[in-house]
Amino acid sequence: MSFAHKTKSSNLHCRSLSTIALGVACAVSMQPLDVSAQSSSDVIEEVVVWGRSLQLLGNAVSSSQGVVGYADFSTRPLARVGELVEVVPGMIATQHSGPGKANQYFLRGFNLDHGSDFSTFFDGMPVNFRTHAHAQGYMDLNFIIPELIERIDFKKGPYFANSGDFSLAGTNSMKTYDSLERGFVEVTAGSGDEIRIVAADSLSTEEGSLLYALEHQQTNGMFVLDQDVRKYNGLLKYAGEIAGISSQLTLTAYESEWISTNQVPQRAVTSGQIDRFGFIDPDLGGQSHRYSLSGRFKFGEWDLTAYASAYYMSLINNPTYVLNDPINGDEFEQEDKRVLFGGSLVRESRFDFMGLEAAGLFGAEIRVDDVQELNMFDTRSRLRYGSVREDSARELSLSTFAESEFALSENLRLTTGLRADYIRFDVEALRAQNSGTDSDALLQPKFGLAYRLSDSLELYANYGHGFHSNDVRAAVNRINPVTGENTEAQDILVEGRGGEIGFRYDNLKGFNVTLTAFELATDSELVFVGDAGTTEPSDPTRRSGVELNAFYSINERLVIDLSAARASGHFRGLPDGANSITDAHEVVAAAGLTYVGTQGITASLRVRYFGDAALTVDDSVMKGNSTLINAGVSYAAGAWEMGIDVLNLLDAEDDDIAYFFESRLPGEVEAMEDIHFHPSNPRVIRAILRYSF
Numbered sequence: 001m002s003f004a005h006k007t008k009s010s011n012l013h014c015r016s017l018s019t020i021a022l023g024v025a026c027a028v029s030m031q032p033l034d035v036s037a038q039s040s041s042d043v044i045e046e047v048v049v050w051g052r053s054l055q056l057l058g059n060a061v062s063s064s065q066g067v068v069g070y071a072d073f074s075t076r077p078l079a080r081v082g083e084l085v086e087v088v089p090g091m092i093a094t095q096h097s098g099p100g101k102a103n104q105y106f107l108r109g110f111n112l113d114h115g116s117d118f119s120t121f122f123d124g125m126p127v128n129f130r131t132h133a134h135a136q137g138y139m140d141l142n143f144i145i146p147e148l149i150e151r152i153d154f155k156k157g158p159y160f161a162n163s164g165d166f167s168l169a170g171t172n173s174m175k176t177y178d179s180l181e182r183g184f185v186e187v188t189a190g191s192g193d194e195i196r197i198v199a200a201d202s203l204s205t206e207e208g209s210l211l212y213a214l215e216h217q218q219t220n221g222m223f224v225l226d227q228d229v230r231k232y233n234g235l236l237k238y239a240g241e242i243a244g245i246s247s248q249l250t251l252t253a254y255e256s257e258w259i260s261t262n263q264v265p266q267r268a269v270t271s272g273q274i275d276r277f278g279f280i281d282p283d284l285g286g287q288s289h290r291y292s293l294s295g296r297f298k299f300g301e302w303d304l305t306a307y308a309s310a311y312y313m314s315l316i317n318n319p320t321y322v323l324n325d326p327i328n329g330d331e332f333e334q335e336d337k338r339v340l341f342g343g344s345l346v347r348e349s350r351f352d353f354m355g356l357e358a359a360g361l362f363g364a365e366i367r368v369d370d371v372q373e374l375n376m377f378d379t380r381s382r383l384r385y386g387s388v389r390e391d392s393a394r395e396l397s398l399s400t401f402a403e404s405e406f407a408l409s410e411n412l413r414l415t416t417g418l419r420a421d422y423i424r425f426d427v428e429a430l431r432a433q434n435s436g437t438d439s440d441a442l443l444q445p446k447f448g449l450a451y452r453l454s455d456s457l458e459l460y461a462n463y464g465h466g467f468h469s470n471d472v473r474a475a476v477n478r479i480n481p482v483t484g485e486n487t488e489a490q491d492i493l494v495e496g497r498g499g500e501i502g503f504r505y506d507n508l509k510g511f512n513v514t515l516t517a518f519e520l521a522t523d524s525e526l527v528f529v530g531d532a533g534t535t536e537p538s539d540p541t542r543r544s545g546v547e548l549n550a551f552y553s554i555n556e557r558l559v560i561d562l563s564a565a566r567a568s569g570h571f572r573g574l575p576d577g578a579n580s581i582t583d584a585h586e587v588v589a590a591a592g593l594t595y596v597g598t599q600g601i602t603a604s605l606r607v608r609y610f611g612d613a614a615l616t617v618d619d620s621v622m623k624g625n626s627t628l629i630n631a632g633v634s635y636a637a638g639a640w641e642m643g644i645d646v647l648n649l650l651d652a653e654d655d656d657i658a659y660f661f662e663s664r665l666p667g668e669v670e671a672m673e674d675i676h677f678h679p680s681n682p683r684v685i686r687a688i689l690r691y692s693f
Helices: 022-029 081-087 266-270
Strands: 066-069 092-094 104-107 118-122 149-156 170-176 184-190 194-204 208-219 229-242 245-259 285-299 302-317 332-353 356-380 383-407 412-428 436-452 457-469 493-506 511-522 527-529 534-536 541-553 558-571 587-596 601-610 626-637 640-647 655-663 672-679 684-692
Touching: 081 092, 081 149, 092 601, 266 672, 332 383, 412 457, 436 493
Parallel strands: 118 170
Antiparallel strands: 066 149, 092 104, 149 170, 184 194, 184 684, 194 208, 208 229, 229 245, 245 285, 285 302, 302 332, 332 356, 356 383, 383 412, 412 436, 436 457, 457 493, 493 511, 511 541, 527 534, 541 558, 558 587, 587 601, 601 626, 626 640, 640 684, 655 672
């Protein structure tokens, strides 16, 4: 996945391409490419487009929003699909179990678990799942084929009226290519018996284009227990006109099954009972599928988006081994089966307000999560022998928002916004006491100022309210399904308030930098804990920090990028020394150096630093920091391109993630509190061969 895609700049039309081209740049700027003056004798030049070099001065609302895409991620080696979000500065994606489930995400001092406060949209369709059997806001990106992502637009903080649930820390929107300039077949062979095949092409039709792609991946991984991954992906996209209406339709199909090695206790490795990459329970793993159809239709100033998705997941887990049941063990299965559908209608317009130039955004959204199976079973060797939960839930959300930007002067812009969200739900639980119906609503104001100090420098100030929803079972739970004890019903919509100041500097010659200072407070970080089948509330929190992001095109062939963030977070209302937010990493940094040569050579070197983190509220147990280096090089000659990626170049013995909790291993007389960690993969080497046609 490290190839830099390049395209000759002659005879290009302004449309999206599978290769990085001048045509992409003109599509971004919405200006036609003038090819009338070109002739066959013109000198053909290769053009590489970097998303982070796109001009945002005078357009951005905050210093922490931006665009990445094109060569920004086509040139970087990816260890897993979830790392696509790492192109968002300050974002980290790790994993604590098998490759088939959603990643663990970290941003702005948040341990986002599987996506609780960071949202992703794929061609207009929300990826995060509400009231999920394993984790609230579950954001599984495994159905995405990375080579087809054209660009990612990201925003951080609760300052944007069109950003709703799961967007307190940030949100990103992934857009696939509409068509490919050249089709391709790519084969990857790597360590751990990895084989990956991707094929994609486009067909021109009378009214548009049809893009199709297929992906298959299988691997046993780098752990003692073979992962036995079998993944299949397909995508079909039409872009063009339907009955004279500008339209995009995207159909995806994803299926996967896997065996996983979850986090393991430090004491088992120290004693020599298992290898660092060993396992305790050989039965862990799962299977999942997701079939989705999304569409976007343009009617003048109106944009209509609609989507529907059918999803299933079965996940076998066992974090505590034999803590609760020394005879059968603590293994359990989580099952989620649902249909998700909804859409939005948005209008953008320009108008005059009391003599001021203004731009307006108005929209409404509807979403329905119909979860037919929301289950948790006791299992032994993957066989069910008892029920903890057998629930179903139906969740309807209605949202409306309005945002206006006013040009108060030639250099000063004011943005005001207001968003209203309403959720109504019904839960039918295995235990009748945990069934019920309820609703909740929330109003969220947004404000922003942008001041153009010079042609190259713009200052920003932002403030806003946002929220994340919680598992709707939290609002009607009366009985803890594991212990049988009484529980207290919790709120569904949890509000957060944030603000930031910053600047964006762009010399318009290939160098730009942003600096942002932010603060974010939440009323609670209450989440539904799927591993326990119940809800655990937390105290209110406050986080503050600073982010620095820079991009420099040293010359036409060499670019460097850097992002660094430091965030400090604590529970509010608790005494010092007992108020640390666990698993919240304070320091994150990443840097990359990329060379795209004239003789077909492309090379990339990337470094990612993940600071230490408290694993207990009193900082008595800490997780160490992590530094990983990835490298890739490729050579293109005619229609063929070959490359080598090396992940974890220095073979560092780092951990992807660590927790501190109580567990009991088979043969142990009593339970023990211990660090449970999931190691980063050792050095992985991949050979890649691509043929373009």
